[in-house]
Amino acid sequence: MGSLEKSRIDWRPNFKDKSVFVTGHTGFKGSWLSIWLADLGAKVSGYSLPAPTEPSNFHLSGVESMLEHHTIGDVRDREGLAAALIAADPDVVIHMAAQPIVRASYREPVENFDINVMGTVHLLEAVRQRGKPCTVIVVTTDKCYANNEHGWCFREVDPMGGHDPYSASKGAAELVVASYRDSFFSPEKLDQHQIQVASVRAGNVIGGGDWAENRIVVDVQAALAEGRSIVLRSPDAVRPWQHVLEPLSGYCQLAATMLANPDPKWCSGWNFGPETRDEMTVAEIVDTFINIWGSGHWEHDVENNVLPEAHVLRLSIEKAIAQLKWSPMWSVEEAIQRTAHWFREYHQDPGQSMLEACRRDIHAYESAWTSEPEIRTLRILDAATSSAETTLEPPMPSRQAG
Numbered sequence: 023m024g025s026l027e028k029s030r031i032d033w034r035p036n037f038k039d040k041s042v043f044v045t046g047h048t049g050f051k052g053s054w055l056s057i058w059l060a061d062l063g064a065k066v067s068g069y070s071l072p073a074p075t076e077p078s079n080f081h082l083s084g085v086e087s088m089l090e091h092h093t094i095g096d097v098r099d100r101e102g103l104a105a106a107l108i109a110a111d112p113d114v115v116i117h118m119a120a121q122p123i124v125r126a127s128y129r130e131p132v133e134n135f136d137i138n139v140m141g142t143v144h145l146l147e148a149v150r151q152r153g154k155p156c157t158v159i160v161v162t163t164d165k166c167y168a169n170n171e172h173g174w175c176f177r178e179v180d181p182m183g184g185h186d187p188y189s190a191s192k193g194a195a196e197l198v199v200a201s202y203r204d205s206f207f208s209p210e211k212l213d214q215h216q217i218q219v220a221s222v223r224a225g226n227v228i229g230g231g232d233w234a235e236n237r238i239v240v241d242v243q244a245a246l247a248e249g250r251s252i253v254l255r256s257p258d259a260v261r262p263w264q265h266v267l268e269p270l271s272g273y274c275q276l277a278a279t280m281l282a283n284p285d286p287k288w289c290s291g292w293n294f295g296p297e298t299r300d301e302m303t304v305a306e307i308v309d310t311f312i313n314i315w316g317s318g319h320w321e322h323d324v325e326n327n328v329l330p331e332a333h334v335l336r337l338s339i340e341k342a343i344a345q346l347k348w349s350p351m352w353s354v355e356e357a358i359q360r361t362a363h364w365f366r367e368y369h370q371d372p373g374q375s376m377l378e379a380c381r382r383d384i385h386a387y388e389s390a391w392t393s394e395p396e397i398r399t400l401r402i403l404d405a406a407t408s409s410a411e412t413t414l415e416p417p418m419p420s421r422q423a424g
């Protein structure tokens with residue numbers, strides 16, 4: 023990251039009264055995003071299949087009651103998706119609905135490609151057919167890059183790829199985004215169509231409320247709560263770990279920036295990963311979690327590690343730091359600590375609402391960044407009057423998150 027200067031942009035006011043269409047709102051990341059945006063005064067409409075796990079943060083935090091529209095639908099249903107998008111009449115679309123599990127993609131490769139690739143086509147086609155100004159963020163993953171395990175940091179200009187079906191489907195979704203952008207939402211003709219499309223790539227995220235299959239924190243908290251030994255398939259695998267609020271803040275800041283100051287330069291791919299120092303092996307993550315929990319142990323499952331997954335993934339976030347003024351806030355230790363506390367609270371009374379636990383983390387995250395000395399706001403601009411010079415307000419005094 024070198025000597026790039028850090029400062030923060032407070033994008034939160036830019037979502038007030040904005041209509042935001044979120045696909046995958048019943049999932050782990052989607053439920054956190056919906057809570058955050060609804061609390062900021064956005065009108066959030068969700069479209070997805072039912073919550074993919076039981077329990078789920080979506081149900082535990084009562085997300086449905088915070089939504090403008092809640093539609094249970096499949097992104098493979100092109101007409102249903104288009105109808106929901108039109109009903110929501112969004113200023114911003116955040117496309118997260120996906121088959122997100124590498125192992126599941128080996129079991130059901132056709133379904134995986136159908137959801138992740140054609141779902142993205144259907145979403146962008148719905149935006150195209152609607153033909154109204156809009157900011158679109160398509161969520162893929164750090165696994166979208168062609169990875170030959172060289173160990174260097176992927177930059178946004180690196181080629182797409184992916185060996186396993188999940189990674190390949192996300193690499194393909196990126197190509198779909200690029201194709202729609204080049205063919206129908208050309209950044210050079212932005213003033214004519216006013217549709218900005220960006221894709222966002224983050225790594226493994228952790229946080230309260232994730233119960234998805236084969237995710238490390240999910241397995242760890244369940245084993246610890248039941249007093250079982252934690253079984254690790256790849257204890258030495260290095261992943262760029264971060265709290266779920268980190269990439270969500272990146273997606274939101276990018277969307278807010280695009281809303282405030284429409285510009286071709288935003289219409290591209292963006293990495294939102296952790297600082298390089300916040301990489302940890304799976305074993306280190308689990309040891310940290312066990313320390314916070316107070317007891318527990320793990321063992322290496324050598325025999326069942328049969329499905330190949332990328333061993334080393336690193337993201338360069340220099341573009342986001344330099345051009346968006348975004349940077350991660352929390353150390354990986356803090357991310358693990360917050361996650362462990364969330365799950366410990368849940369296990370004390372699995373019937374309770376977890377909304378306040380989510381809000382506590384959101385407010386703590388906002389406080390961390392609003393206490394930065396260089397906090398700036400995005401001026402809320404009329405698209406017709408926007409210009410690069412007026413994007414950033416001068417530094418403001420810190421303010422407490424509310």
Ligand SMILES: NC(=O)c1ccc[n+]([C@@H]2O[C@H](COP(=O)([O-])OP(=O)(O)OC[C@H]3O[C@@H](n4cnc5c(N)ncnc54)[C@H](O)[C@@H]3O)[C@@H](O)[C@H]2O)c1
Pocket residue numbers: 045046047048049050051052069070071072073074095096097098117118119120121122137141161162163164224225226227228234
């Ligand atoms: N969690 C991570 O560590 C991580 C890392 C990188 C990228 N991502 C990406 O972030 C996004 C959200 O992931 P998540 O961790 O919240 O996953 P999740 O499984 O918790 O949520 C997935 C969401 O997509 C919905 N969905 C699945 N198939 C659908 C279909 N056919 N039609 C409509 N909705 C459907 C589910 O109902 C759910 O709302 C995904 O695009 C995923 O690939 C996640």
